[in-house]
Amino acid sequence: MLPRLIIPLAWRNLTENKRRLLASVAGTAFAVTLMFMENGFRHAMLDSMVNVIERLDGQIVIISRTLYSLADPYHFPYRRMVQAREFPEVTGISPVYVETQSGYWRDVRDGSLDRICVVGIRPEDDVLNIDEVKEQRAALDRPDTAMADALSRSASFGEFAAGQVSELSGHTIKLVATFKLGINSQSNGNLIMSDRNLFRVFPDLAGRTEGDSAVTVGLLRVRPGTDLIALRARLQSALPADVRVLTLEEFMAKERDFWDKVAPVGTVFYIGVVMGFIVGCVICYQVLFSDISDRIGEFATLKAMGYSNLRLLRVVVMQGIYLALLGYLAGLAVSLLLFRWVHEATGLPLDLSRNNPLAILGLSVIMCVLSGAYAARKLLSVDPAQLFA
Amino acid sequence: MTPLLSRLRTPPLALRNVAHGGRRSLAAISGVAFSLTMVLLQLGFLEAVKITAANNFEQVDFDIVLVSPRYEQFYGAGFFPLDRLTQARDVAAVVRAAPMYATFNLWRCPAYPIGQSESNRDVEPSPGPIERWLWGAHLPRPLQRRELFVMGIDLDKNLFHEPIRGRIEAAKDRLRLKHRVLLNEQSHPDFGWQIRDQVRDWELGNQAVTLVGGFPMLRGFAADSTVICSDLNFLSLCRFPPGQISFGFLKVRDGLVAAARDELKARLPADVEPFTRAEILARETDHWVNQTSTGQLFAFGVLVAMVVATVVVYQVLSNDVREHLPEYATLKAMGYSLSRLGRVVVEQSLIYMVISYVFAVILAIVVYRATEELAGIPMRLTAQNLLITLFLAIVVGFLSGFLSLSKLRGAQPTELF
Secondary structure, X not given: OHHHHHHHHHHHHHHXXXXXXXXXHHHHHHHHHHHHHHHHHHHHHHHXXXXXXXXXXXXXXXXXXXXOOOOOOOOEEXXXXXXXXXXXXXXXXXXXXXXXXXXXXXXXXXXXXXXXXXXXXXXXXXXXXXXXXXXXXXXXXXXXXXXXXXXXXXXXXXXXXXXXXXXXXXXXXXEEEEEOOOOEOOEOOEEEEEHHHHHHHXXXXXXXXXXXXXXXXXXXXXXXXXXHHHHHHHHHHHOOOOEEEEEHHHHHHHHHHHHHXXXXXXXXXXXXXXXXXXXXXXXXXXXXXXXXXXXXXXXXXXXXXXXXXXXXXXXXXXXXXXXXXXXXXXXXXXXXXHHHHHHHXXXXXXXXXXXXXXXXXXXXXXXXXXXXXXXXXXXXXXXXXXXXX | OOHHHXXXXXXXXXXXXXXXXXXXXXXXXXXXXXXXXXXXXXXXXHHHHXXXXXXXXXXXXXXXXXXXXXXXXXXXXXOEEOHHHHHHHOOOOEEEEEEEEEEEEEEEEOOEOOOOOOOHHHHOOOOOHHHHHHHHHHOOEOOEEEEEEEEEEOOXXXXXXXXXXXXXXXXXXXXXXXXXXXXXXXXXHHHOOOOHHHOOOEEEOOEEEEEEEEEOOOOOOOOOOEEEEEHHHHHHHOOOOOOEEOEEEEEEOOOOHHHHHHHHHHHOOXXXXXXXXXXXXXXXXXXXXXXXXXXXXXXXXXXXXXXXXXXXXXXXXXXXXXXXXXXXXXHHHOOOOHHHHHHHHHHHHHHHHHHHHHHHHHHHHHHHHHHHHHHOOOOOOOHHHHHHHHHHHHHHHHHHHHHHHHHHHOOOHHHHO
C-alpha cells in the first residue's frame, strides 16, 4: 500500500513539467555520459593493450623474466619451451614472436615509413582466435607474406588490402589477407606473419639454432582438468630463473595492471572517472534542490497532513532514483553514439558491453540518491506555516 | 538628479538576485564551477601531453636538429651516420655540431626494503596510484628491471640548457670514468633515486654502473625515467649500431637558421633530415596530440567536458530564471521593459559565470596538484587554457541568459497568484 502511494508522488513531481523534466534528464544524462566516456577511455586503453594476449589460445604462458609489458617485448630462448614440453600435462607448445620497435612498414601511397607491430606465429599452430587468421593461416606459409590489421591507422599506412605489395623493414612483403584486431596507444598498426618470414625480416630473433630463437610469449596448452596454478608453480621451479611462468589470466591481468596503475595514462583516466562522478553529483543536487525549493509549499502541506520526515525523504530519494534511471537511459544512448564515433576516429576498441554498464548504472543511482538525500535536508526543518510566509 | 539617487532608482538587480539567493545561488555556482573545473582538467591533460612532447627539446640548446628519416618522436628517434655531423660542420653558418645518442635500456630498479630478493610477488597486483602516493619511495616492492631512456653526449660539447647543463658540468670529470651515469631526479620512484644513498649495486643493461649525481627532467608518457652518460659509456652500456647517432644538434649564426636548414637539406644525403627548432617542436606536438591514441582520447575528453559544461550551465541558469519568474512578472507590471529585464537576466548569468570561474580555477589548482602527484605528469594551468575556459564560460553564460529570455516574454503579473 505504502509504495503505491509514494511512487506516483515522486514520479508526478518529476514529470509534472515536461520541459523541466527534459532539462533535468539532460543534465543527469550528460553526467552519465561523462562517466561512460572517461571509464570507456580507460577501458579502451587497457583492453587495447591486451588485445593480442586475449586472443591467444592456451592456458599457460612462459615469458622473459624482464618482460613487464608486451609493448616493449623482451625475449627468451625457445629451448625453455622445449623443457616445458617434458611435463606430461603439457599437450602442445606454440611460440609467439612480437616485434614492436624495429618493424617499419612502407606506406604504398607516398613511400613514407611508419612503425608497425609485428606478431609472428607458426602457421601450423592454431594459436590466434581471430576468424580471418584461422581461415587464411595456410596462405601465411608462403614466403614473404603477411596479414595486415584492417583497423590499423589509415593515416599512417593507408588502407590495407589483400594483394598489396610493400616493404617491411627493407624486405618486400605481400599482404595475403586482412583481419580485425585493433590498435593501442603504443602501436598504430599490426601485421601477422609466419615465424619463418619473421626471421627473414628480423634475423636477430632467429638465433643461431632453433633453441636460441627469441620467443616473446611461449604459449602452452595443457590437458583439460589440470590444476593450472599447481602446474605453473612446478614449471616455474623446474625452469631457470630467466623466465617467468604465468597462467594466461595472470599474464593478462599483469599487462592491464601495468597500464592501469604504473603507467601515467591509467591514473589520468581514473581521475577523469572520479571527476565525472563528482560533477554528476553536483548536477543532480542542483536539479533536486531546486525542485524541492519550488515545492516547499506542497511538502509543507504534506507534512501538515501528517507525513513523517522519513516519508518525505523517501519521496525525494525516489525522485532521485527515477531521475537516475531516466538520465541513465538517455546517457546510455548518447554514449553509444559517441563510442562508435570515437572508435571510428581512433581505432580503439570502445565497447559498451565491456564497460560495466551495470556499474555505471549503480554509480548513477548512488549519485542521485546521495544528492537527493543531501538536498532533502531542507525538508526536515520545513514548517507548514511557511506556506503562508 | 544626483548620481546616488539615479543609482537608487536602478538598483543592481542582477547582483542582488545572486547575493540574495543564498543556498540556491551556492548550488548554482557549485554546479557551474565543477563543470568548468572538469573542462580545465581535460584541457590540462591535453596540455600535459603537449608539455611532455616539447619538454625534451626545450632542455637542449640548438637551432637545427638532424634526425633520421625514420624519426618518429624523441623517444623513437632512430639513427643516422655520425659522418653527417662532420659534413654539417662544413656549412658556413653552423657554429657548433654536437651528437646525441639515445635509446631505451633496462635499469635494475632496487627492491624496497633493500635486499629483498626477486620472489613470487610477480603475480600480485601492483599498488594503485593513491597507495603509491602515500608510500612514495618507501612503497614495498620487489626487485625488477624496467626500461628507461638513456642519452649519451659528448662531454666536451655540453648541449643542454641550465639546470641540466650545470649538473653535467659539475660531474664532468667523474662522468668520463667507466660506467658512471647521472639519473633523473624526477624519475618514477621505482627507479630508486630517492633511496640512492642505500643502494650500491646499480645496473644498466646488465652491467654495473655507478651513480655520480642527478639532473632534473620531466618524465612523460613515454619514459618513466632518464639517464645521461658520456658517449663512450653509452656505446659500452647500450646496444647501438656502430658509427651511428640519434640526433645532431646544431647551433647556427643568428638569423641564418632557415638558410642553413635549406643548405643542409641540399648538401646532406637523404639518410638524414634537418629541422629547425620550431619545426621539430611542431612535429613532436603533432605526433603526441594527433598521431597517438593517448592525445586523441584527451582531445575527445576536452570536447565531452565542454558539451557537459554547456548543458549544466544552461540548466542552472534557466532554473534560476524560472525561480525568479514571479519577481520578474512584478517588475514587468511595474513598467520594466522586456529588454531591461533581459539585461538583468544576462547580467546575472554573467555574474554567476565569473564567480563560478574563480572557484573553478581554485578547484582546478587543487585537482592539478593531485594529478601531478598521483600520475607523475606535468600539469600546468596555462594562460591559453584559462582564457579558453573563461571564453567558454562567458559565451555559454550569455547564450543561456539569452535563451531564458523567452520565458520572460510570457511572464504575466497574474502568475504571481
